[in-house]
Amino acid sequence: MQRDALAPRYVRNFSCTGSKCPDNCCHTWQVAIDAETYRGYRTNPAVIPLVEDKIAENHDLTTKDITPGFFKMDPKTNRCSLQDTSGLCQLVKNFGPNALCQTCTTYPRSIQQLGDDLLITLSDSCPVAAKSLITQPDALELDFAPVAIPPNPLATSVDAPNAFNARYQLLQGLLTLLRHREQSLEMRLFICGLLIQKIQPLFDKSPTDQLEEKLEETLGLFYSLVNEGYFEEQAKALNKKSDGSLGLVILGTLRREKKQNNAAFNEELSRALKGLNITDKTQLDISHLNQLDKARKKYLTNFEKKHPHSLENLLVNWLLGSLFPIKNTNLMDGWTNLMARYLLLRTLLSAIGAEQKKLGSL
Known part of the structure; x- marks a missing residue:
């Protein structure tokens, strides 16, 4: 039908x-x-x-x-x-x-x-x-x-939440920014994270009858800043301050991840981590991040060149499937969840490449 x-x-x-x-x-x-x-x-x-x-x-x-x-x-x-x-x-x-x-x-x-x-x-x-x-x-x-x-x-x-129209408007804004393909996906995610951080107080404090107008102004400002390249320098400065701790957290999370009744996934995950010399007893340190960085450059980068919109599409598919930001009460929590899924996927693909010495062709 x-x-x-x-x-x-x-x-x-x-x-x-x-x-x-x-x-x-x-x-x-x-x-x-x-x-x-x-x-x-x-x-x-x-x-x-x-x-x-x-x-x-x-x-x-x-x-x-x-x-x-x-x-x-x-x-x-x-x-x-x-x-x-x-x-x-x-x-x-x-x-x-x-x-x-x-x-x-x-x-x-x-x-x-x-x-x-x-x-x-x-x-x-x-x-x-x-x-x-x-x-x-x-x-x-x-x-x-x-x-x-x-x-x-x-x-x-x-159930349609409070401020549904504003949340739907934000969803359209996120989709617009995520499809601004002149920039790297990491840059687009960085910009969307800043947008969510900026908008959360509006949802917390603005009267419903004023929210849509303020949101439209904020989205318009971000569109202009993106076109002007304003966020490039901010991202570079943030990257210089990174100490790698997030990467270690991600590896630790992957090591603990198990899918109930999914032996195939668990076996693939175990093999991928083994490709980075990581077992249940391994003490994670910067050397594992260096291995992961090499694996990403050697395997995932080539995969992304061949399919430059693949990770973007997977991320947007999660966004639509979860009905974020329509269904989430707290925008920062919903965005953090999406970012965590993206980072875990990127890490897992790089580790699989290191273990198999390639990523499967499509």
């Missing part, structure tokens, strides 16, 4: 590759079954023989009404027990796509209902979506137009 929605270009062009997917979504994670679909699985005589021994009940009383069950994983393959040897879902093969639960129908889409409007993005954990973000400079060009939505989708309703 078609619905009018705000969605980037790569969403409108998305098509699941099914069994041809190099890393499909039917493994390593527990698929939640919504209540309506669960009742159908348990009461439809044609479906019961296929699914009766492949569903586990949810015993968590706080979520059971919404998610009464999960698909079991095959312990031998760590894949969904309904996935056959060809990589296809037996439910789809036997009963068509309408037989899928909301989770399987919707993924990799994130569908968020904001008032009467829908905002749709894709998860970068999907290889097709990730490739689009990495290789297509215009993947995140936004349009409000009809979008194909699968049957029985999972849509998250988001």
Whole structure:
């Protein structure tokens, strides 16, 4: 079915590759079954023989009404027990796509209902979506137009916060600054951070009827300063004062990072850190930062030259998917979270390059 929605270009062009997917979504994670679909699985005589021994009940009383069950994983393959040897879902093969639960129908889409409007993005954990973000400079060009939505989708309703119009105006401002591609991505992020720092007091103290006007003035000032190159010298001075402590914090965070039920990610992370001679017992110091800096220059820099908009697109995709700054009460907290994700990704990619002696080509 078609619905009018705000969605980037790569969403409108998305098509699941099914069994041809190099890393499909039917493994390593527990698929939640919504209540309506669960009742159908348990009461439809044609479906019961296929699914009766492949569903586990949810015993968590706080979520059971919404998610009464999960698909079991095959312990031998760590894949969904309904996935056959060809990589296809037996439910789809036997009963068509309408037989899928909301989770399987919707993924990799994130569908968020904001008032009467829908905002749709894709998860970068999907290889097709990730490739689009990495290789297509215009993947995140936004349009409000009809979008194909699968049957029985999972849509998250988001309450419009106070000062919604101003927050939406700020979102548009951040997107404008992040796409000012005459400057490096780090410079654009630095400028957006300064903007958030400047604007937070406006949201804290300005009356609602004055907020949009003050915000428009501030955004206009930043656009002018960017065009005049005002922030270049500030960034250079800040860089000279850096003692590398943030880089050590990032490496420490990566070392502690584990994804539950995602052995593939944990193995890749462990190998990447090993490429920097980092184990659980390693005392992190400046030598590891030097190794990381060399790895970034040798591997990630070449990757960024080939796909100069890849990290920008991933960052903007996170921004849209999280509905920042619309959903966040505190702007600085939301921006810090986005920056942390970007820095962790950049660090992890550099470490993977050091371990593999290359970054995969796309």
